[in-house]
Amino acid sequence: MSDLIRFITTRKLGFGANRATKRRVFFNLTLIALVVAILILAQIFVVSMSQGIADKWAYLGDGHLQLYLGLDNPLPTDPRIVDIQRVGEVNGLLYSPQDNKMVRIKGVEKSYFTGVRKEQVTFTATADIPTTLPTIQVSKTLAQELGIEVGQRLALMLVSDDAIRPQLCFVDTIYDSGYRELDETLVFCDISFLERLFGSSIGQHHEIITTAKQMRSLRADLTSQGYVLSSWEEQNPALSANLATSREAVLGVMIAVAILCGYFISELSSQMVEDDKARIATLRLMGIRPLVITRSFFLTVMSITVISLGLGTALGILFARSLPPILAKVASRSFVALSFYLLDFPIRIPTFDILIIVSVLLAASAISVHLSLRRVSSIEPLSCVRFD
Template structure:
């Protein structure tokens, strides 16, 4: 009987067979809370996905997941989880065009370097008919080509600096690539591995670049180190980038949790409104023998049901919006907005389940505490109060 009465009263508070004004108030609060939760979920998904996308760009195109600093043969047979191994060389050079110049990282790679995994992270330009030339060929990004004001088949000069001399090397642009992240593209130039060795005479940095399964990266690194190899990971090679990404993720999560706390406090305002509007009814229920504990339970259950419905709808809306973000990002990327040059607008959407759960749990806990605190006002409503509202 008690549970049936509780259910009936909660349904009435939710607008079932209630007045139109009561229904509108409940629906308005559900919509408002849902919008806040959807914004929190969407923002967290966006930031985490973009951060992981940037990390993937640096791992697949910049340095590989792992780097083994050896020039001899590697013993990789017993190790599972290694997807690709490439011997690469790198150094730094000034690149000159008739209009501009820039210091770049010159990376020498083999003919099979751009496999399916790496090609998935970039877009190659349409291969134009190459002019007959004996000059070395290089691969530039569209970002760097715009800075230098050059195109495919144009000639540029690489200024090679060594301890003993400075000499130029004329090269031809074979093609252009675009990874979608201008911060990386603007400094990375690819060339043939043998060309690097010939230009720098063995003074370039040579290492093995490994692509591995993400879940086994730490294990593989430990196994290689146990064999006596000098091994580093992409985040160690790009410490400032990795640190900035981690800091950004943590800072955004803190902000999202703080907003969730404020939202949880706002939810208590709904309980205050319900109690304030129902003072007459609460006083009447008290006269009829209802315990104030039961009355508080009715309002608490009502508000928490509204909260859970809103959280569920908002979370679902945020995920749906994030998963359909691709066309919008593609349009923004095509606009080439200068202020977005340091942001990645081409990435795979990742759902950070733990982060979303943390936000939802914090919001729910703060809501429960704040609603219980606000319902203390039920205690001060005395039966005689009904006479003031008749």
């Protein structure tokens, strides 16, 4: 970079300039940074919520992987397996004095709600009343829909592949996972209760908990060892597709907004040229080539853009990190409009998505600024006399 380009660029950035120039640079930098922060925050929020929903289904609904053991297969041992639990499932119709509902009855062992699963669910009420009836655990959502209270007796019609069994049950616990779509149909009970009613006719398998990153590699390795497995995505294809589509759609919207932001930045360069017509004409009159002036303005605008991108990205991540306590307070208020959304999820930083948004904005800005600065060459050297 020549000394002249460096001098013009630093002056345009406000170094050694008057207060009005510094205010204009600060305003533009702040405005771009806020737009970038909102883009980054929105993408982090959507990705974190989508992954949070996937985690709820994996930990409580189906496990990351479902293992169907043959007669000759022992339980697999692998360091990537965080937890493995035997479960049984049947469908059922739950009756209450207020209403009835088709539910999914999931039989689990006493060690089911431990470790990582315990972190995904909150037990809001537990009965201390002794009972000889089979106990069930219903969700807070289901309890509100059916008017159920802890300690209440309910009629339950259980249906397996080849048998129907009516049963009077005792509501032992009310749980809340934070995700309504999962909670409103899922009822837990002891697996021994289902085995006593249906014997071997209940659908039994083992749920494997691992990490989302290791799920596919673990499945491939276990399959090569002769195990039969399926994933939670295969068990819930519509949900999995919706989560992937929503993430891609929001990323597409963020990219479109980033392109529009690039156009706004080009307007910034056009305004700079318009405000500095007299100075540009004077520089042309001094024999400075239009290319030097164009490069100076380009470096000025892109410097503001890069600084704004850095600040905006940092602010977006900082805002996202502060979301969990805010979302927890919102969730505790039980707003009806937000009842179908998961608000209890850890924040995950989608590095690849952020890089895409930042890269698109930077490229769109560079192209639009380059095109807008072509008007510098059209400013005649003697046009400065109009401004004397």
